[in-house]
Amino acid sequence: MKLHLYQVDAFTNHLFGGNPAAVIPLDQWISDSLMQRLAMENNLSETVFFVPSSKPDADYDIRWFTPASEINLCGHATLASAYVLFHVMGYSYPAIRFQSKSGILVVTRNLDKISMDFPAWKPEPVTTRPNELAAALGNISITSVHKHRDYLVEVADESIVQLCQPDFTLLKKLGHKIILTAKGNKADFVSRFFAPTVGIDEDPVTGSAHSQLIPYWAEKLGKKTLFARQLSKRGGEIWCEYIGERVTMAGQCVFFMKGEIDL
Template sequence: MKLTLYQIDAFTNHLFGGNPAAVIPLEEWISDSLMQRLAMENNLSETVFFVPSKKPDADFEIRWFTPVSEINLCGHATLASAFVLYHVMGYGFPAIRFQSKSGILVVTKNFDRISMDFPAWKPEPLADVPAELATALGNLTITSVYKYRDYLVEVADENMVQLCQPDFTLLKKLGHKVILTAKGSKADFVSRFFAPTVGVDEDPVTGSAHSQLIPYWSEKLGKKSMYAKQLSKRGGDLWVEYLGDRVTIAGQCVFFMKGEIDL
């Protein structure tokens, strides 16, 4: 069996920026164990697979795997999948409807940006903040901690996010993925994302984290449309909007590589 693999840098307009995703289009599903082994072999934060849907309400079914486990939502790999469909595979319709573990995700193309319609995950204040959390984040002074899927940790300023040096062993013991965020200087808000519990110490740019960040910062800033930056070493740019029960997350992509997997 031969499979085609594309590697796409997502949420960036230049090569070697943003978040690289491995995209593997399929005609039909292969086994879960094989998809997991392929993701482990690729050793990127996510490998994404999609197949044509047989259901009338979706165009494709999509699934995402880290090197160690399947996850329920991934923004950069969805963006990368849409880029491959639009710019490599010749998909000609204005919208792509992906059926996923988080429901239907609608993706549209607007000039050089691709926009994703994602669920809004409004985080709530965390009542019992683990005592080890601040230590695991390099003894940061924490302003507040919220949670939906992941811990959302706000700190006082952008520099604290940029300079944070986490203890990934301690973070893994906490058992939760962690979003670190602050109000931005040039962006409306900035963030970093740590996920050692699923085999990714730091994810370069994380669309799914913005399902929590967008409603959080929209309420704090009194704005619906915002510009966000993820402050990993590779960096990423996101144009986002809060729509109540949904959010939109838009970004750019750059083609890096096409290869063939021989199984």
């Protein structure tokens, strides 16, 4: 069996920036164990698979795997999948409807960007902070902690986010994915994302985290349209909008390579 493999840098306008995703289009699903082994072999934060959908309200079914496990939502790999469909596979319609474990995700062409319609996950305050959280994040001073899927940890300044040096062994023991965020200087807000529990110490740019970040900062800043930066070493930019129960996030992509898997 031969499979096509594409690698795309998402949420960036230059090569070696943003978040690289491995994109593997399929005619029909292969086994879960094989998808997981391919993700482990690719050793990127996510490998994404999609197949033509048999459902009337979807064009493709989509699934995402880290090197360690399947996850329920991934922004950058969805963006990369849409880029491959629009620019490599000749998909000619203006919008793609992906059926996922987080429901229907609609992705559209938007001038030089691709825009994704995702669920809004409004995080709620955590009344009791995990005892080791501050220590696991390098003994930083924490302003507040909220949670939906992941812990959202706000700190007072962008520089704290930029300079944070987590203890990934302690973070893994906590058992949660961590979004570290602050009000931005040149962006509305900035963030970093740590997920050693699913085999990713730090994710370069994380669309799913922005399902929590967008409603959080929209309410805090009193504005619906926001610009965000993720402050990983590779860095990334996301144009955001909060529209009630949904959020939109738009970004650019750069094609890196194509290959063939021989199984």
